[in-house]
Amino acid sequence: MAFRIGLKLHEYNEMTPHELNMMIHEWSAGQRREERLLHESAYLGAYYHRVKKFPTHDKVFGDAKTDQPKKKNQTAAEMFAEVIKLNAALGGKQE
Numbered sequence: 001m002a003f004r005i006g007l008k009l010h011e012y013n014e015m016t017p018h019e020l021n022m023m024i025h026e027w028s029a030g031q032r033r034e035e036r037l038l039h040e041s042a043y044l045g046a047y048y049h050r051v052k053k054f055p056t057h058d059k060v061f062g063d064a065k066t067d068q069p070k071k072k073n074q075t076a077a078e079m080f081a082e083v084i085k086l087n088a089a090l091g092g093k094q095e
Contacts, residue, residue, distance in 0.1 A: 001024055002023075005024060006027075007020075
């Protein structure tokens with residue numbers, strides 16, 4: 001299994017059984033992610049083959065500009081209130 005996940009002999013010899021087991025679990029999780037992506041691609045390929053009006057790239061995959069969370073401008077009073085909350089949560093004294 002060590003060779004299947006891409007380990008070299010010298011890497012395998014330097015590992016503990018626990019480390020090897022962790023590597024195998026991570027490799028398995030990666031394989032499951034890849035398999036899911038392949039299934040999604042096959043499904044979308046079959047679906048888009050049958051639609052009458054093909055959706056835009058941004059509609060399907062999202063616009064790179066809108067994927068980022070919008071920044072909320074805070075007033076000075078709101079920032080000060082957040083600082084007081086953090087100070088209290090971390091056990092600080094209020095002066």
